[in-house]
Amino acid sequence: MLIMKLHLHPHWQKCLREVVFVIQSQRNSFHVQQAERLRADLLLQTEELQESPPPILLLHTLSDSEGDWSILPSLPYFSSHFGKNSSWIMFLEEETNVKLEKLLTVLKKFVRRKEWFLGKPLHDDESTIIHHYAFAENPSSFKYPDFSAGWALSIPLINRLANKVQQEPLKSDFTIDLKHEVALYIWDEGKGPRLTAVPELCTLPENSPTAQHCATAVSTHSPLCGEPVTREDIFVAVKTCKKFHLERVPVVKKTWEKQASRLEYYSDHADPSIPTINLGVPNTDRGHCGKTFAILSRYVSSSVPKTDWLLIVDDDTLISLPRLQALLSCYDPREPVCLGERYGYGLGQGGYSYITGGGGMVFSREAVLRLLASGCKCYSNDAPDDMVVGMCLNAVQIPVTHSPLFHQARPEDYARDFLAHQIPISFHKHWNIDPVAVFSKWLNDSDSSAERLSTRLKEEL
Numbered sequence: 001m002l003i004m005k006l007h008l009h010p011h012w013q014k015c016l017r018e019v020v021f022v023i024q025s026q027r028n029s030f031h032v033q034q035a036e037r038l039r040a041d042l043l044l045q046t047e048e049l050q051e052s053p054p055p056i057l058l059l060h061t062l063s064d065s066e067g068d069w070s071i072l073p074s075l076p077y078f079s080s081h082f083g084k085n086s087s088w089i090m091f092l093e094e095e096t097n098v099k100l101e102k103l104l105t106v107l108k109k110f111v112r113r114k115e116w117f118l119g120k121p122l123h124d125d126e127s128t129i130i131h132h133y134a135f136a137e138n139p140s141s142f143k144y145p146d147f148s149a150g151w152a153l154s155i156p157l158i159n160r161l162a163n164k165v166q167q168e169p170l171k172s173d174f175t176i177d178l179k180h181e182v183a184l185y186i187w188d189e190g191k192g193p194r195l196t197a198v199p200e201l202c203t204l205p206e207n208s209p210t211a212q213h214c215a216t217a218v219s220t221h222s223p224l225c226g227e228p229v230t231r232e233d234i235f236v237a238v239k240t241c242k243k244f245h246l247e248r249v250p251v252v253k254k255t256w257e258k259q260a261s262r263l264e265y266y267s268d269h270a271d272p273s274i275p276t277i278n279l280g281v282p283n284t285d286r287g288h289c290g291k292t293f294a295i296l297s298r299y300v301s302s303s304v305p306k307t308d309w310l311l312i313v314d315d316d317t318l319i320s321l322p323r324l325q326a327l328l329s330c331y332d333p334r335e336p337v338c339l340g341e342r343y344g345y346g347l348g349q350g351g352y353s354y355i356t357g358g359g360g361m362v363f364s365r366e367a368v369l370r371l372l373a374s375g376c377k378c379y380s381n382d383a384p385d386d387m388v389v390g391m392c393l394n395a396v397q398i399p400v401t402h403s404p405l406f407h408q409a410r411p412e413d414y415a416r417d418f419l420a421h422q423i424p425i426s427f428h429k430h431w432n433i434d435p436v437a438v439f440s441k442w443l444n445d446s447d448s449s450a451e452r453l454s455t456r457l458k459e460e461l
Helices: 002-008 012-017 029-048 066-070 072-082 100-107 155-167 178-190 249-254 289-299 321-328 365-373 385-395 416-420 435-442 447-460
Strands: 019-023 056-058 088-092 096-098 117-119 151-154 201-205 216-218 234-239 262-267 276-278 309-314 317-319 338-340 342-345 352-355 361-364 400-402 426-428
Touching: 012 019, 012 100, 019 029, 019 072, 019 100, 029 056, 029 096, 029 100, 066 072, 066 178, 066 342, 066 352, 072 155, 088 100, 088 155, 151 155, 155 178, 234 289, 234 321, 249 435, 262 289, 289 309, 289 365, 289 385, 309 317, 309 321, 309 365, 317 435, 338 352, 342 385, 342 400, 352 385, 352 400, 361 365, 365 385, 385 400
Parallel strands: 019 056, 019 088, 201 216, 234 262, 234 309, 262 276, 338 400
Antiparallel strands: 088 151, 096 216, 117 151, 309 361, 317 426, 338 361, 342 352
């Protein structure tokens, strides 16, 4: 039997043994379940190849460090555990589907003793704030990987980068768009390799006829885990101020306000025509921490109807509440959940993660109760509210849960190919755009299209 096995698969055994799979998992129970589903699928394919299973790691289990999701702090771990007997670290997102045999064939094309950075390339069409306006003269010249397609680092590159991380501590800085920042760190102003494009790493739907050549594909980016939560289960808090009552609030009313069942506008000025509520917190030019914490306190008071979920948005946030309702079907409101687009601060130095406010911050009722019970407060009314909330969540060990469907910036600030395999939930900012047109193009579902979306999502589950 062993002879037959070696005869049937002479190269799979050697290849598979040299690949370490790292699933970019999260601590929330839904995401753990998704990561375990992917691990089980990889193990099943391994069995079908009649091979011993490769190492399959869940990123969130490697240590208690909040910074593990930012990859770079974990490089010394990968080097010390796998730097001698492996050839590749293959990173996968939870929704990445892998055709193992095809993937091994792809990796065999590359000389394993060299430094390789493999992936499906994304590029910016114009310089963007989320990448600190990098490569402003030629934004499309720099390629970075779409994590959804999977991406790989060769062990020689892992070992060198691990030494660099240990010798030169990572900057205590912001992590905004991880895939771009990882690519910048690896490239290192030309001292390291650029991303090598691998056509077989794809973000096409798995059942697409054009995905036949693909070693990876994606599940939908819009999970539906049951009936969408009802409109009545989400309380929506819109932060505004007097100077934007005539400029921004009308856009909310013209676009997504009618999708909400329970919504209040919070301002520094009570205007009955909108209406807005003055929380007694003076307006600040930045930060808004005092206002956000006042909203959190009001949410758990008898002043508003009791709901499972709280959504806090800015007055220039554009959002699809029906899509949010579908997404929230995957989360348990009895757990402390804080959901949105995750950023990080000082993650290489024991920092913290936070949900960036412009794309919308979603809290389960349980998360708000625990946050307020901790006694954590703003150090000033104009402190950055999203970062202070992140620090507080970190202190009480409530995980920040990332969804790529929330966006802190405008559609044009993201790579077209990145948005192409998404059904986005939110965007932010009215700068140099027609916000009503952006909402209509990216976020507005007519009744019939929402129905089709729901049907398609159910078919893909």
